[in-house]
Amino acid sequence: MAEIMVLGAGMVGVSSALALQSNGHNVILVDRSAPGSETSYGNAGIIQAEAAEPYALPRQLQTILKYGLGLSNDVLWHPSAIIQMLPSLLAYYKHSAPSRHKQISEIYAQLTSRSTSDHTPLIADADAEELVSREGLAMIYRNSKDFAAAAETAERYRREYGVTSRILSGDAYCAEEAALKKCPAGVVHWEQSWSCSDPGELTARYAKLFNHRGGTLKYGRAETLVQTSLGWCVECNDGPVEAESAVVALGPWAPDLLKTLGYRIPMIYKRGYHAHFESPLVLKRPLLDASNGVVAASMTQGLRVSSGAALVNRDSPAEPRQLERGTKALKSILQIGQRLDEPQWFGTRPCLPDMLPLVGEAPNHKGLWFNFGHGHQGFTLGPTTAILLKQAMDGQTSALHEALSPNGRISA
Ligand SMILES: Cc1cc2nc3c(=O)[nH]c(=O)nc-3n(C[C@H](O)[C@H](O)[C@H](O)COP(=O)(O)OP(=O)(O)OC[C@H]3O[C@@H](n4cnc5c(N)ncnc54)[C@H](O)[C@@H]3O)c2cc1C
Incomplete structure (x- = not known):
């Protein structure tokens, strides 16, 4: 036994x-x-040493309305799932209050800050070095107001959690990322995060x-x-x-x-989708288009585009609207080829309040x-x-x- x-x-x-x-x-x-x-298997493959603060529910009326009316690509929701998860979502809302979220982040940051060093011996012993890149994660911002706010947050993360980043103008980032065909307003390059070309x-x-x-x-x-x-x-x-x-x-x-x-x-079930595309160029590092709630990462299979959170019942049929919207937005700035012919993948982020x-x-x-x-x-x-x-x-x-x-x- x-x-x-x-x-x-x-x-x-x-x-x-x-x-x-x-x-x-x-x-x-x-x-x-x-x-x-x-x-x-299906995630965006980022080992997120930068993610010191877990995603809270928004508490500002403007953002709640934006999500509620479906005006943001970050979140999609179904009324039946909201009803089913209501007690958990209310608890999530409570834990998202700034003072409580700060306490939670102090705990969470102790986990994310050691994530890369905890993966290190496993990557070496599993002979998986070629699957891992240590080039960080780029978060791109389409307008200067969002970029300025993100740069401030990045500075706060450095002060409070020791998470380091480079703050770059869109033009400066375009000079290092050949796959970008149009420059965003600005980029936060989180330096300590890693990425994997095949998480499965x-x-x-x-x-x-x-x-x-x-x-x-x-x-x-x-x-x-x-x-x-x-x-x-x-x-x-x-x-x-x-x-x-x-x-x-x-x-x-x-x-x-x-x-x-x-x-x-x-449990709060937050669904996400991905699709693979032919890509003429390998991205230097994964790229999160913060204004459109979508991530692009070069994978063994091609360029993987992953979507944000959908609050839907775990086993309901695929409805990849966020993925489609996010891909369309990405195509305006990134060189992306044909979508690969595969069944639509989706998976669930298992979240607790x-x-x-x-x-x-x-x-x-x-x-x-x-x-x-x-x-x-x-x-x-x-x-x-x-x-x-x-x-x-x-x-x-x-x-x-x-x-x-x-x-x-x-x-x-
Ligand atoms: C679109 C998307 C993008 C994401 N991007 C990232 C990212 O970049 N970085 C990151 O850190 N995280 C990311 N995540 C989150 C991450 O993928 C999950 O948190 C993580 O994979 C959960 O791992 P797990 O081992 O708990 O669950 P799983 O990987 O789902 O493993 C659970 C296992 O249980 C097995 N199982 C289930 N039921 C049974 C049963 N009855 N009997 C036997 N076996 C069973 C399943 O077959 C499965 O192998 C993302 C998630 C999504 C959906």
């Missing part, structure tokens, strides 16, 4: 399996599909490393999880698997399993552990919360562990 089973082989689950294995534990990783084939492949390489180090990967269904006299048991394709402890790292699907065990997880992942032991079940809810930055934070989980499972405590612990944050 294994000591620990990790359910879910996205960036968070695979990193958890590696961290627990490094402590000498016998670990089994279980997923219904191949490692890194869901949200950890990086997750798969981490899983291969886990395998090479003696870990076992199995195909199975998390919804069959039951508590036994010895620990936890799950049905896998080649029979039942038992372990003393189970880690739930199922990303946006974690609430489904935990509901069967009596937990109500107040207090914007922090849930990492720690389940309140009512011995040997059941959580590591999910990484929202907009799960690809960034997988290795970091994996280390914190390992420490928590070893009995270590700290203010950071307590802040991420499920205790008092979910109904059970």
Whole structure:
């Protein structure tokens, strides 16, 4: 019997399996599909060391109206999803109050600031150096008012969190980014962020490393999880698997399993889409068009354009309006070729109202552990919360562990 089973082989689950294995534990990783084939595949691939403050809900009437009336490409919403997620959204709104958001950001920044150094040994040991670029992330602004505000925020981030950036005029940035055909008003180049040309492949390489180090990967269904006299048991394709402890790292699907065990997880599902395009040039670094809520990043498959958040029911059909609008806007400044013929991809950012992942032991079940809810930055934070989980499972405590612990944050 294994000591620990990790359910879910996205960036968070695979990193958890590696961290627990490094402590000498016998670990089994279980997923219904191949490692890194869901949200950890389709994201924008940025390891966001700059993201010290998680996305809050807007509280200014003007911005709320803009979102409510669908005038911004950052957010799209469906009335039925808003009704279904209303209690969670109200809690999110409360946690977005400036003073509370500041407290949360102080915790969040402790995670994002170490994200690149926590990925470093995994990238090296997984032989994945060619997938990672350390050129940073460019946020481009189309008008001088937004650019001035962004430059001020960048200066504040430097002061408060030590996040460094270069503030460049649009012309200066055009001189270094050959793919731009028209210059924006200005650019903030976040220097400490990294990017990955194939996030699904990086997750798969981490899983291969886990395998090479003696870990076992199995195909199975998390919804069959039951508590036994010895620990936890799950049905896998080649029979039942038992372990003393189970880690739930199922990303946006974690609430489904935990509901069967009596937990109500107040998850907010923020959908995003991507599409790949032929591109004559490789971008020097990913580019976020802040005025149009869209990211362009050069990937193995082509230029990946990813959209902002859609508050829709997790399993509702694809409706890629934001992606289409964002792509149209990008085409006015960036050289973009034909769209590749692929089925429309979308995935869900698993967000919690207090914007922090849930990492720690389940309140009512011995040997059941959580590591999910990484929202907009799960690809960034997988290795970091994996280390914190390992420490928590070893009995270590700290203010950071307590802040991420499920205790008092979910109904059970
Ligand atoms: C458009 C978009 C762009 C993004 N860009 C970025 C970015 O640039 N940087 C960043 O840091 N983050 C980004 N994110 C967020 C990031 O992708 C997620 O936070 C992260 O991938 C979550 O990882 P995870 O391992 O928790 O979930 P997942 O990668 O979804 O893994 C969950 C796993 O659980 C498995 N599973 C689910 N149900 C079952 C079951 N019943 N039985 C067995 N297995 C099951 C799935 O198969 C899957 O492998 C983006 C997200 C989107 C949608």
